[in-house]
Amino acid sequence: MSCQLPADCLNEIFEYLEEDKPALYSCLLVNRLWCKISIRILWRNIWNFRCSIAYQHRPKVSLKILSTLIACLPDESKKFLNNNGVLIPTPTSEPPLFNYPAFCKFLSIYDIFQIVEVIGEKPYDILNIKTINYLVVNEVIKMFMNQISALKKLIYISTISINSNICFSGANLVDLSELCCSSDINPEFYYQLSQTCHNLHSLAIDFEPKPISNELKELISSQRNLKELSLSAYDGGDWTDILSSLMKHSNTLIKLYLNSDNDNLPLSFIASFSNLQEIEFSFFGGYHFEDFEKLQYVIFPKLQILDISYDCPKPEYVINFLKNNGKNLQECYFGEDSSVLNSIIAEFCPNLKKLFVIFDDDELDILITIFNNCQYLESIKIWCGINFLIEKEVLEIVAKHSSENFCELKLYNLSESELLPEDLKTFFVSWKNRPSKKSLSLIIIKDYNYNSLEINEENMKIINHYKNFGIIKFKTVDFEEEELKYV
Incomplete structure (x- = not known):
């Protein structure tokens, strides 16, 4: 006697497979009901x-x-x-x-x-x-x-x-919760939207070097519970004209992302958003965005994530900012090579869970200090190769100095990998013998200009051996795929 689960039960089960596309595709072939439920999930965001x-x-x-x-x-x-x-x-x-x-x-x-x-x-x-x-x-x-x-x-x-x-x-569009748009879209579109759409939780705006319409400002002002805001200004774009419209959301906004190639854009308005939990600065062009000076002493009591993955403000500004806000940070990302910043992370950010900073080849001691002082650290992303840390030495430090909470290591090699099977075996044995017994997620970020460790077949034999025993989890990702998380 065949038994068919009700559609609502299947729907609940399939929802957990949303990120597992191969599994969903296989469900298409079972029967029409399974196919319909799978198709609905797959086509929810076909892009x-x-x-x-x-x-x-x-x-x-x-x-x-x-x-x-x-x-x-x-x-x-x-x-x-x-x-x-x-x-x-x-x-x-x-x-x-x-x-x-x-x-x-x-x-x-x-x-x-x-x-x-x-x-x-x-x-x-x-x-x-x-x-x-x-x-x-x-x-x-x-x-x-x-x-x-x-x-x-x-x-x-x-x-x-x-x-x-x-x-x-x-x-x-009444139920629209996320909008990504350009500042120079036909004002009529923004007018229509502002009349019916008041429940945006997330708004992302690309600013063009043209005047900003009053209709766009009205759309921003008309939102009731805006939580996430992304502003991007390149090639002469400027977000200055919409700042007064943003002030209404000073109590609701919890995530703010600013992206630009212009280091003269205003940043002091950020101080008004005291409930921010996440701030990301993506500035390009090799300049220090000077207006960060006005933020260096501002306290954000709920801030958990600070992401400055590209150009960085002057180190003294960031140090003062971390003195006031570092204790609450759980994630921190710095994409500019700065030994000064690296050395103060362990002092001012003891509760970090995730970290990305760039270490020079003579900064192994700083990495050790971070592991010793940041006992809640779970994940770290490290650049290796010429002028940066050596893969083998990173593995040795992770095995010896990381805390029992640590469980994810991301390695991005900017030169040919020199890791040998015996290096990996030594590391995996050390990890296996740790008291915590947590499996380690080893993620290799691939740059197609260089051969990474998985090119060596003997390396993969060692990896698969310890993977089968549950000692490690292993995967490779493209550099572009990884960078999308920080852009």
């Missing part, structure tokens, strides 16, 4: 395929997604595209099994434009390819807007040319 598929396979996958979307278009849109010479093959002549766009909760106009670009490989005589792309993008967006019952996240940047008055007319 994240770029993070899980190798670069060389992405055009093929993009074309499959696009052809599926074309197959789901209403007859009116298909006829319109066909009359304008747009011929995109669909997977089958049969109608789609599901209304795939209705499952989407995340809509990225940028990614729609990216997958539509694959049709540029086809020869077209009637219209130029830019016009064809424009037509397809607009029809696909209209379909999504008509089919999605409750959109949760929208990515809409100005570099994408669409007719927003048509695409978003009648769209249900």
Whole structure:
């Protein structure tokens, strides 16, 4: 006698598989019910395929997604595209099994434009390819807007040319909780959004070197519970004009990300957000952002994460900031090589759980001090290679000096790996004999300019041996994939 779990039970189980795409794909083949539940989860955010598929396979996958979307278009849109010479093959002549766009909760106009670009490989005589792309993008967006019952996240940047008055007319954006946008989008879009959308939890704005519309300012002011804010200003962009609109959110905002290539942008406004739990500065250009001077003595009593993964303020400013805020920090990331900053982390940040700093090849003693003083440290990311620490020495220090809480080591090698099987075996034996008996996650961040340790087959034999016994967990990630966590 066969037994079928109720749909709601299957749904709860499959939700845990959201990040395990191979498992979800296998569920598609069991039966129609399993297929429907899996499809709903897979299509919730179809755009994240770029993070899980190798670069060389992405055009093929993009074309499959696009052809599926074309197959789901209403007859009116298909006829319109066909009359304008747009011929995109669909997977089958049969109608789609599901209304795939209705499952989407995340809509990225940028990614729609990216997958539509694959049709540029086809020869077209009637219209130029830019016009064809424009037509397809607009029809696909209209379909999504008509089919999605409750959109949760929208990515809409100005570099994408669409007719927003048509695409978003009648769209249900009341439940929108995340918006990524550009400052120079048609003000009418922001006006419509500000009338209905007041529950954004996360807002990301790319600032263009153009005047900021009052409609965008009104949208910012109209939010009731904004918690996460990301401001990006490159090539002359400036966030100064929206600062007064942000002040309403001084009590609710808990995460702030600032990205720019201009070190003259104001930062003193950050002092108004006393409930911040996470602050990230991503400044590029080789300059010290001077306005950080006004923050060096500000106390953020709830701050847990400080991320300055690229250019860093003057060390004396950061030191004063850590004196006031370091004790509460659980995660700290510094992407600029500074022995001065490295040496004070152990003193002012004793409760860290995650850390990324760059050590020079003569700073082994500082690494030891950090391990000895930061007894709650669970994870560290370290650069190795020429001018940096040596892999073998890092492993020896981790085995000898890390606390019983430590369980994750990330190594990024900026030269050819020199680790030998006996080095790994010695390290794994030492780790196995530790009192804590925690398995170690060893993550190798690969730079395609250099060979990392897994190239050596004997190394992998040693790794797999101790992996099978549960002593370690091992994986490799691309440098770009790892950097996305800090951008």
